[in-house]
Amino acid sequence: MTTIGEMGEDALIAAFAPRLPVTDSEILGPGDDAAVLAVDGDLVVSSDILMEDRHFRMDWSGPEDVGWRAAMQNLADIDAMGAVPTALQVTLAAPPSLDADWVLRFADGLREACEPHGVGVIGGDLSGAREVSVCVTVLGETHGTEPVTRDDALPGQVVAVSAPLGAAAAGYVQLTEGRRIDEETIGLFLRPRPRIGAGLEAALHGATALMDISDGLLRDAARIARRSEVGIAIRAADVPVHEGARFAALELQIDPRPWALTGGEDHHMLAVFPRGSAVPAGWTVIGETTDAFAGVRVDGEVPEDLGWDHFGG
Numbered sequence: 001m002t003t004i005g006e007m008g009e010d011a012l013i014a015a016f017a018p019r020l021p022v023t024d025s026e027i028l029g030p031g032d033d034a035a036v037l038a039v040d041g042d043l044v045v046s047s048d049i050l051m052e053d054r055h056f057r058m059d060w061s062g063p064e065d066v067g068w069r070a071a072m073q074n075l076a077d078i079d080a081m082g083a084v085p086t087a088l089q090v091t092l093a094a095p096p097s098l099d100a101d102w103v104l105r106f107a108d109g110l111r112e113a114c115e116p117h118g119v120g121v122i123g124g125d126l127s128g129a130r131e132v133s134v135c136v137t138v139l140g141e142t143h144g145t146e147p148v149t150r151d152d153a154l155p156g157q158v159v160a161v162s163a164p165l166g167a168a169a170a171g172y173v174q175l176t177e178g179r180r181i182d183e184e185t186i187g188l189f190l191r192p193r194p195r196i197g198a199g200l201e202a203a204l205h206g207a208t209a210l211m212d213i214s215d216g217l218l219r220d221a222a223r224i225a226r227r228s229e230v231g232i233a234i235r236a237a238d239v240p241v242h243e244g245a246r247f248a249a250l251e252l253q254i255d256p257r258p259w260a261l262t263g264g265e266d267h268h269m270l271a272v273f274p275r276g277s278a279v280p281a282g283w284t285v286i287g288e289t290t291d292a293f294a295g296v297r298v299d300g301e302v303p304e305d306l307g308w309d310h311f312g313g
Contacts, residue, residue, distance in 0.1 A: 001099050001101070002099070002100045002101075003096060003097050003098060003099060003100060004094060004096060004098050004099075004100050004103060005095075005096025005097060006096075006100075007100045009126055012100060012103060012126065013030075013126065015100070015103075015104060016103055016104060016107050017030050017031070019104060019107035019108055019111060020107055020110060020111060020120070020121040021110065021111045021114040021115045021119060021120045021121055022120040023037075023086050023087045023118060023119055023120030023122065024118060025037045025038050025039070025086045025087060025120070025141075026087065026120055026122055029120065029122050029123065030121070030122060030123045030124075031123075032123075034123070035087070035089070035122035035123045037086065037087055037122065037139065039086075039141050040141050040142075040143050040144070041083075041141045041142035041143045041144045041145070042083075042141065042142040042147065043139065043140075043141060044078055044081050044083040044139070044140040044141065044142060044147060045137065045138070045139055045140075046074060046077040046078060046137070046138050046140075047074075047135065047136060047137040047138070048070075048073055048074050048077070048135070048136050048138075049133060049134065049135045049136075050066065050069065050070055050133065050134045050135075050136075051131065051132075051133045051134075052131040052132040052133065053131065055069075056069065058132075060175050060190065061190055062105065062109075063102045063103070063104075063105035063106040063108075063109060064105050064106070064108050064109035064112065065109060065190040065191055066106055066109060066132075066134065067105070067106040067107060067108065067109020067110040067111075067112075067113065068109040068110070068112060068113045068190075068191045069109075069190070069191060069192060070090065070109075070110065070134045070136050071088060071109070071110050071113035071114050071119070071136070072113050072191070072192050072193070072194065072196075072267065073192060073214065073265075073267055074088060074136045074137075074138035075113070075114075075117060075119060075138065075194075075196050076192075076194045076196065076199075076212040076214070076267040076269075077138060077212060078138055078139075078140035078199075079194070079196050079197065079198065079199035079200060079212065079269070080148075080199045080210055080211045080212040080269060081140070081142075081147045081148060081149070081199065081210070082142070082145060082146075082147055082148040082199050082200050082202065082203025082204075082207070082210060083140040083141060083142045083143075083145075083147060083199075083200070084140055084141055084142075084143060084200060085117060085119050085138055085139070085140040085196070086118070086119060086120070086139055086140055086141055087119060087120050087121070087122045087138070087139045088110070088114065088119060088120070088121045088122070088124075088136055088137065088138050088139070089121075089122060089123050089124045089136070089137040089138075089139075090110065090121055090123075090124040090134065090135075090136050091124045091125040091126070091127070091134070091135040091136075092106070092124070092125075092126055092127070092132075092133075092134055093126075093127040093128065093129035093132070093133045093134075093135075094126075094127075094128070094129055094131075094132045094133075095128065095129060095130060095131065095132070096128055098132065106134075107121075113191075117196050145200075145203060145204075146203075148199070148202065148203045148207050148208075148209065148210040148271075149209065149210075149227070150209050150210070150211055150223060150224045150227040150228065151209065151227045151228055152208045152209055152228060153208045153209035153224055153225075153228035153230050153272040153289050154208060154228070154230065154274075154289065155230050155231075155289050155290050155291040156275055156288065156289065156290070157208060157272050157273060157274055157275055157288065157289045158272070158273050158274075158275055158279065158285050158287075158288050158289075159221070159232055159234065159270070159271075159272050159285065159286055159287040159288060159289060160270075160271055160272075160273060160279050160283045160284055160285045160286060161213070161217070161239070161240065161268055161269065161270055161271075161283065161284055161286055162194075162195060162198040162201075162202070162268045162269035162270075162271070162280075162282070162283050163194070163195065163198075163240070163266070163268040163269075163282075164240035164241055164242040164243070164245075164260070164284075165213065165217055165239065165240065165241065165242065165245075165259070165260040165261075165263070165266050165268060166241050166242050166245035166256055166257075166259035166260035166263050166266070167184070167185045167188040167189070167242035167244055167245050167266055168185070168188055168189040168192060168263060168264065168265035168266045169189075169245070169258075169259035169260075169262075169263020169264070169265070169266075170182065170185040170189075170242070170244060170245035170248045170249065170256065170259050170263070171185040171186040171187070171188055171189025171190065172189050172263070172265075173248070173252070173259075174186055174248060175189065177252075179251075179252070181247065181248045181251045181252070182244040182245075182247050182248045184244040185242065185244040185245055185248055188242075188244075188266070189265065192265060192266060192267045194212065194266065194267040194268050194269070195268070198268070198269045198280075198283075199212070199269050199271075201280050202269060202271040202273075202280060202283075205273065205277065205278055205279065205280050206273060206274055206277045207271040207272060207273055208228075208272050208273065208274060209224045209227075209228055209271065209272040210269065210270070210271045210272075211223065211224060211269075211270055212267050212268065212269055212270070213264065213266055213267065213268050213269070213270050214264050214265060214267055215264040216261070216262040216263055216264045216306060217234075217239065217260065217261050217262070217270065218234070218261050218262055218296055218298070218303050218305075218306045219262070219264075219306040220264075220270055221234065221270060221296045222295055222296045222306055224270070224272065225289075225294065225295050225296055226294075226295070228272075228289070229294075230289040230290065230291060230294075231289065231290040231291065231292060231293040231294050231295060231296070231297065232287060232288075232289055232290070232295075232296045232297075233287045233288055233289075233290055233296075233297050233300070234261075234286055234287040234296065234297070234298045234299075235286060235287050235298075235299060236257055236261065236298050236299050238284065238285065238286045238287070239257070239260050239261060239284075239286050240260070240284045240286075241256050241257060241259070241260045242260070242266075245259050245260070258305070261298065261303070262303075262305050262306065271283075272289055275288075
């Protein structure tokens, strides 16, 4: 085993960089003080961080999984604006004792997630640290369309999701309890697979508000409700639950619906559409917006649990 401390920064970069994906938007990529991209339309930017033992565990996730997750959750943020992701900047901090092969396989995970979408890694930084952490900045472009925010939902519109929910939560519970009931849901926790392009699809179908479900359906719906100053009424029976989550819940003898309502990290899209407009095929209508109350209600009741809070656990 060769550690990154033994290899040194320059040698690590020389081994790491060729494994990264390239974007057609790149004019100047890694290796200089900054990268240069060609942009079509407005520039859309987001960032995220993953910290060891907070967002991933080494005993659960291989380095390719961490790279995949780091990329995919950021691509979903750009898609959730109705934009197209083009490039990532990735900063990796790690202890000098980390195996250099971990870093190279991490790059492979980034490439596996990004290449099908034409997204490149155009630079970033390396730093020493006590534990592994990954910070990603993602860039996207609108190609002349208007970004879709969380702000413009109106009362009397319909609320829909782009895919069944609860898979990541089911996978997390299985890993936590040391059970391997459904391998698909475990895999979807380790490597989220939202359909990148669903957000742009929603935008082209007239969505008035849009975001990806990262912290749980109810918490993220509450964010749209607050920003748009509407209430959101959700019908629990209409919320689609991933089949693997249903199977795992059956084996665990629990109700899978809380996974779909409050479990995050599926990164599928949540959108509001004008009533009577064509909701995209494959989406599921789960409720409506209203001016009768503020916030989110499920089957008419205020939920006790909204989902993941980064500072509340």
